[in-house]
């Protein structure tokens with residue numbers, strides 16, 4: 446399978462099975478705009494949830510916020526985006542921020558911009574966090590949220606779009622400590638890549654050359670991923686110096702040493718959509734099972750949109766269906782989401798779940814009625830294990846952890 450064929454297959458599967466749809470498709474679509482369907486949004490939610498647990502809830506020095514998408518012109522003027530957030534275009538320079546107006550009355554409207562990055566939301570709330578929580582350095586401010594960029598040529602499915610979610614934090618340190626924390630977060634980013642199920646062999650660090658650095662950065666490492674359409678940026682780790690706090694005229698007062706100074710900033714950034722895409726590219730597999738070709742998504746169970754599926758072996762045996770319904774209800778009280786399927790033969794049902802990456806299929810057969818045990822099939826190997834009904838939850842939960 447060559448790489449463009451692989452990409453086509455992923456895009457087509459994503460649409461057919463409800464992961465990602467082209468935006469406003471019934472009206473012909475809109476370039477660079479995609480909608481997540483039920484499975485895609487569950488997957489996106491799982492990714493954000495894992496990220497929030499790792500980088501915010503799991504740490505006591507990082508404060509989570511959810512700041513606004515619309516921000517006034519002054520913010521973007523101070524940050525340097527009005528001047529620098531541009532893409533060269535024939536016949537002029539072109540700023541890729543979306544501009545709109547708030548207010549209804551003529552003369553009382555204000556220009557605002559939809560944020561092209563999350564960072565300014567953290568900087569404009571820097572003083573609020575200090576006043577409310579009195580954090581000691583180092584500390585961070587994090588958020589997950591939507592960003593907008595009027596990309597000149599959106600392309601490659603979820604890779605370059607005009608509206609996307611970022612997961613990001615600003616980590617405030619003393620200037621002398623920046624290298625230490627840069628290295629610390631660099632390692633943590635690799636940890637995340639592994640945790641979410643992106644294979645490390647497909648990720649490569651790129652030290653961004655001085656002449657290509659963003660206007661605010663003194664050092665940046667891009668984490669590039671081998672997408673089917675080439676090696677491209679997945680995440681970034683930037684040393685933003687004191688550029689932003691200085692321009693917003695913000696500083697920090699250390700109560701112990703009585704010094705007032707401007708902290709420096711380390712910024713790990715994670716594109717949520719690019720994470721979904723990298724996981725899909727890694728997970729997409731084709732093999733042969735039982736003499737038939739099959740497609741499966743080898744998701745880590747934590748990321749998989751559907752955790753388990755439950756089937757009665759035969760649709761027309763009432764006792765099997767009744768027992769399968771009971772087992773299904775029992776599982777989904779503890780683990781969500783779980784699917785129930787009694788359509789077509791059992792082989793077809795397995796294939797349907799393989800194609801959406803469901804790690805476990807639980808089948809209720811005649812032995813279940815006699816011995817109160819079920820089969821649990823592993824998505825990757827197709828192997829089935831007999832498990833007592835009372836142990837199903839523990840079996841699945843252990844593997845979801």
Ligand code: ATP
Pocket residue numbers: 562594596603604605606607609611678679680681714715716717718719
């Ligand atoms: P690129 O060089 O690919 O345009 P960038 O250098 O502009 O990316 P940053 O400004 O560092 O990217 O943005 C941080 C993160 O936001 C990127 O690492 C990526 O994950 C994500 N990202 C940026 N632009 C887009 C986009 N158009 N569509 C989807 N994700 C994006």
